[in-house]
Amino acid sequence: MANKPPERDLAPTIQKLRLRYAKRGRLRFSSHRDFQRALERALRRAGVPMAYSAGFSPHPKISYSNSAPTGVASEAEYVEIGVTQLCDPDKLRSALDEALPPGLDIIEVIVATTSDFSARLEASVWEMEICAPTEEVMGAVGELLGSTEVLVERMTKSGLRVFDARSAILLMEMVPQSAITAPADTQMLSECVILHVVVRHITPSVRPDDVLTALKQVGNLVPLKPVRVTRLAQGPLTEVGISIGDPFDPDRVLV
Amino acid sequence: MSSSTIEAGANKVRPRGQSVFPELEALLPLIAKPIQYVGGELNAVTKPWEDVTVHWALMYPDAYEVGAPNQGVQILYEVLNEQPDVLAERTYSVWPDLETLMRENNVPAFTVDAHRSVADFDLLGLSFSTELGYTNMLTALSLANIPLHAVDREDHPIVVAGGHAAFNPEPIAQFIDAAVLGDGEEAVLLISNIVKVWIEAGRPGGREGVLLELAKSGCVYVPRFYDVEYLPDGRIKRVVPNRADVPSRVTKFTLMDLDAWPFPKAPLVPLAETVHERMSVEIFRGCTRGCRFCQAGMITRPVRERSMTSIAAMVENGLEKTGFEEVGLLSLSSADHSEIGDLARNLADRYEKSQTSLSLPSTRVDAFNVDLANELSRNGRRSGLTFAPEGGSERIRRVINKLVSEEDLIRTVTTAYGAGWRNVKLYFMCGLPTETDEDVLQIATMAKEVIRAGREASGRRDIKCTVSIGGFVPKPHTPFQWAAQLDHESTDARLQKLKDAIRSDKEFGKAIGLRYHDGKPGIIEGILSRGDRRVGNVIETAWKNGARFDGWSEHFSFDRWMESANYALENTGVDVDWYTTREREYTEVLPWDHLDSGLDSEWLWEDWQDALSEVAVDDCRWTPCFDCGVCEQMDTEIQVGPTGVIDLPMPSPRVSPVLVQGLCGN
Numbered sequence: 001m002a003n004k005p006p007e008r009d010l011a012p013t014i015q016k017l018r019l020r021y022a023k024r025g026r027l028r029f030s031s032h033r034d035f036q037r038a039l040e041r042a043l044r045r046a047g048v049p050m051a052y053s054a055g056f057s058p059h060p061k062i063s064y065s066n067s068a069p070t071g072v073a074s075e076a077e078y079v080e081i082g083v084t085q086l087c088d089p090d091k092l093r094s095a096l097d098e099a100l101p102p103g104l105d106i107i108e109v110i111v112a113t114t115s116d117f118s119a120r121l122e123a124s125v126w127e128m129e130i131c132a133p134t135e136e137v138m139g140a141v142g143e144l145l146g147s148t149e150v151l152v153e154r155m156t157k158s159g160l161r162v163f164d165a166r167s168a169i170l171l172m173e174m175v176p177q178s179a180i181t182a183p184a185d186t187q188m189l190s191e192c193v194i195l196h197v198v199v200r201h202i203t204p205s206v207r208p209d210d211v212l213t214a215l216k217q218v219g220n221l222v223p224l225k226p227v228r229v230t231r232l233a234q235g236p237l238t239e240v241g242i243s244i245g246d247p248f249d250p251d252r253v254l255v
Numbered sequence: 256m257s258s259s260t261i262e263a264g265a266n267k268v269r270p271r272g273q274s275v276f277p278e279l280e281a282l283l284p285l286i287a288k289p290i291q292y293v294g295g296e297l298n299a300v301t302k303p304w305e306d307v308t309v310h311w312a313l314m315y316p317d318a319y320e321v322g323a324p325n326q327g328v329q330i331l332y333e334v335l336n337e338q339p340d341v342l343a344e345r346t347y348s349v350w351p352d353l354e355t356l357m358r359e360n361n362v363p364a365f366t367v368d369a370h371r372s373v374a375d376f377d378l379l380g381l382s383f384s385t386e387l388g389y390t391n392m393l394t395a396l397s398l399a400n401i402p403l404h405a406v407d408r409e410d411h412p413i414v415v416a417g418g419h420a421a422f423n424p425e426p427i428a429q430f431i432d433a434a435v436l437g438d439g440e441e442a443v444l445l446i447s448n449i450v451k452v453w454i455e456a457g458r459p460g461g462r463e464g465v466l467l468e469l470a471k472s473g474c475v476y477v478p479r480f481y482d483v484e485y486l487p488d489g490r491i492k493r494v495v496p497n498r499a500d501v502p503s504r505v506t507k508f509t510l511m512d513l514d515a516w517p518f519p520k521a522p523l524v525p526l527a528e529t530v531h532e533r534m535s536v537e538i539f540r541g542c543t544r545g546c547r548f549c550q551a552g553m554i555t556r557p558v559r560e561r562s563m564t565s566i567a568a569m570v571e572n573g574l575e576k577t578g579f580e581e582v583g584l585l586s587l588s589s590a591d592h593s594e595i596g597d598l599a600r601n602l603a604d605r606y607e608k609s610q611t612s613l614s615l616p617s618t619r620v621d622a623f624n625v626d627l628a629n630e631l632s633r634n635g636r637r638s639g640l641t642f643a644p645e646g647g648s649e650r651i652r653r654v655i656n657k658l659v660s661e662e663d664l665i666r667t668v669t670t671a672y673g674a675g676w677r678n679v680k681l682y683f684m685c686g687l688p689t690e691t692d693e694d695v696l697q698i699a700t701m702a703k704e705v706i707r708a709g710r711e712a713s714g715r716r717d718i719k720c721t722v723s724i725g726g727f728v729p730k731p732h733t734p735f736q737w738a739a740q741l742d743h744e745s746t747d748a749r750l751q752k753l754k755d756a757i758r759s760d761k762e763f764g765k766a767i768g769l770r771y772h773d774g775k776p777g778i779i780e781g782i783l784s785r786g787d788r789r790v791g792n793v794i795e796t797a798w799k800n801g802a803r804f805d806g807w808s809e810h811f812s813f814d815r816w817m818e819s820a821n822y823a824l825e826n827t828g829v830d831v832d833w834y835t836t837r838e839r840e841y842t843e844v845l846p847w848d849h850l851d852s853g854l855d856s857e858w859l860w861e862d863w864q865d866a867l868s869e870v871a872v873d874d875c876r877w878t879p880c881f882d883c884g885v886c887e888q889m890d891t892e893i894q895v896g897p898t899g900v901i902d903l904p905m906p907s908p909r910v911s912p913v914l915v916q917g918l919c920g921n
Contacts, residue, residue: 025295026276026280026293026294026295027290027293027295027526029283029289029290029292029293030290030526030527031288031290033528034290034526034527034528037526037528037532038297038524038526040578040580041297041524041577041578041579041580042578043578044574044578044579044580044610045575045576045577045578046578046911046912046913047909047910047911047912047913048911048913049911049913049914052610058610060610070289070290071283071284071289085911085914086914086915087913087914087915088913088914088915091912091913091914092913095912095913096913099297099578100297101295101296101297101299101524101526102295103295225281226281226283226284226285
């Protein structure tokens with residue numbers, strides 16, 4: 001390799017755009033890295049004039065926040081990109097959505113006019129489809145909400161960690177099946193209970209599987225099949241901390 | 256195939272072609288990397304089951320990460336799906352974690368496109384790049400509830416083997432219904448047509464009827480119509496058709512005019528990470544360099560080039576359809592393309608300003624190749640430089656007909672290091688015919704000389720050279736098909752000596768990386784490569800004993816294979832050594848002699864004798880024909896340029912559809 005990175009035409013970033021995308025159906029099994037590769041390729045296919053970093057191995061300027069775990073569907077994932085020419089957010093949305101495989105869907109694109117976007121992602125709403133008798137599920141939910149602390153353990157990059165899963169849970173309620181927000185990609189089973197759970201983003205993050213571990217620990221809840229989870233929203237906490245706002249709102253106000 | 260439903264699981268009846276995804280989905284949260292089983296790739300195709308007559312499941316019998324980028328499968332997938340009356344879906348091997356769960360939950364083998372049960376298809380085509388995929392085929396058959404033995408099948412898919420390993424399908428003869436030799440594009444269309452006619456005529460003669468139609472074509476091998484007789488000493492006496500209406504020899508397919516077959520037109524873009532994170536464009540097929548160890552070079556003759564114009568169009572179209580960042584210009588020896596210089600310059604001009612990188616995956620030891628690599632990496636994207644001298648000494652390189660002198664190599668690497676490349680990879684083989692310790696030890700001498708010359712050329716001490724060594728396995732349809740394979744103990748001892756010779760060198764040792772595998776897997780590959788029908792029982796026994804993913808060192812067990820072989824070959828009078836380390840005589844009937852690669856066996860034998868006499872043979876592209884037999888036998892000819900096209904027009908710049916109108920200037 002040469003001693004110095006070769007001279008390249010590195011146009012500066014002149015615009016930042018924020019994307020909200022969904023991970024649906026069978027593509028919920030894509031990992032964060034899988035999505036990264038798919039997005040980078042889709043950006044090239046869609047002809048988005050991406051800004052690149054300098055160096056031996058230039059990378060497109062993309063920043064991800066808070067991606068949902070592998071296997072968890074989402075209606076509210078966020079990513080920010082830097083471009084070298086002014087782009088039309090609506091055209092970018094449709095061109096990029098077209099360039100991604102069905103199931104990775106771009107929902108909305110806005111021009112970023114504010115900073116500190118990731119700090120606005122204070123909490124998530126998770127929808128959980130738990131296949132177990134209603135009274136068992138609600139019993140476990142009652143036990144969990146009645147506890148002040150539920151310690152769970154999970155393997156993290158830095159080894160096995162023990163942390164409290166209870167304090168991050170702001171709300172946990174059963175919703176009627178008719179009120180399901182996530183798009184149904186396969187038939188919903190009648191013996192399943194739908195929970196909406198609002199979880200505050202803390203460190204280490206409390207993920208849906210931690211909530212399920214907690215339900216198992218305090219309420220002995222063992223679902224009959226793997227729980228299907230969908231993130232419905234991410235955003236700032238409003239109204240005494242159980243409702244989630246749209247994190248794009250500040251950018252919209254300033255447009 | 257005649258009934259409209261099949262039994263699935265305990266008592267559920269699932270209509271043919273219906274998705275099994277709901278059952279599979281419940282298992283996906285419990286396993287590693289579930290994304291590899293869900294399909295949904297960009298450019299994947301699913302057709303309604305009822306819309307077509309002929310249904311193909313195409314399998315690459317290895318993990319998705321290896322199989323998904325495979326060009327052969329991607330080409331056939333497209334060729335078949337372009338047919339209005341045919342559909343093709345893909346399936347890959349499942350890892351043991353999912354295999355266990357599928358068995359526990361009665362989830363059958365499935366395709367990743369529409370998640371249809373493999374057993375529902377009319378045909379199951381398997382592409383064998385390597386013999387080490389044989390046990391994975393058995394896993395797939397068993398998960399699909401297809402009987403392992405072809406003779407036990409009734410209303411099941413017709414199992415067809417293809418790929419390079421299918422040039423000797425005898426070890427898997429009992430598991431497959433048919434094998435196809437050579438290029439698949441026209442073969443799958445021919446088979447589809449025969450099967451379609453058979454289905455539409457009400458399946459006359461049943462399964463045997465359609466297999467007979469395939470066999471009669473002369474280019475589909477149906478093992479059940481051929482009997483193998485053995486001599487008392489274990490050698491084959493003869494292989495003869497057991498019916499009068501099938502040909503005594505089966506010939507390979509050769510696709511002529513690659514420009515007319517620009518596949519894949521829309522390469523698949525996997526979501527899961529794969530071994531090749533790039534798009535490939537095949538720039539020519541076949542090779543006449545004549546390296547005597549190289550099965551690919553022997554069985555894919557003659558050379559057929561794709562024109563520069565056509566290649567550039569495929570690169571442009573593929574990038575647009577996929578968004579890949581890297582393009583590999585694929586062939587057996589890419590720098591040999593008659594227009595390669597102009598091609599590299601034109602592509603470099605086109606993509607210099609972009610982030611697209613171009614690479615030549617296989618290159619010869621030649622300073623010209625460094626120029627090409629420099630040209631292709633003009634925009635700064637350099638993916639590494641690899642050369643394959645294959646043999647450590649000049650003598651052994653004459654034996655294998657890899658005509659590279661030490662001076663060539665030093666000149667080449669000096670050019671590379673001088674041009675700013677910091678790491679050069681060199682490929683060699685160990686265990687070649689007539690090889691001695693001295694031949695292999697010369698690899699160390701060569702590597703040291705490479706570093707010395709590289710330091711001088713670059714003026715730096717931090718340059719590196721990586722030496723990778725593969726064990727040589729003699730392959731069918733090559734001049735070395737008669738050779739004795741080196742036993743694994745000798746291979747390991749030789750490699751140890753080489754390692755010591757490199758490591759003990761204080762001046763250069765640390766700059767040389769050495770990568771090699773022990774000799775044991777090569778012995779198993781050896782028996783699978785040159786085996787006959789008796790080896791089928793070895794494969795089945797090993798599989799029953801748990802053999803899976805034999806190309807993966809973490810799954811491969813030499814002891815399991817040897818125990819299985821000893822058990823399965825008991826009372827046959829032959830054993831693993833007989834198949835591997837035994838040299839064959841000219842008169843011996845080889846298991847693949849009735850399968851015609853076009854190569855004249857007398858020519859192969861003469862070339863083998865030339866090897867032993869250390870006599871080199873030139874490339875017939877630039878010298879008169881040597882009568883290897885292929886062109887005459889197959890009625891084919893060398894198709895090379897140059898076409899006379901020197902400059903390609905720059906493609907019209909693509910107007911980004913996402914820009915704000917009127918503000919799209921820089």
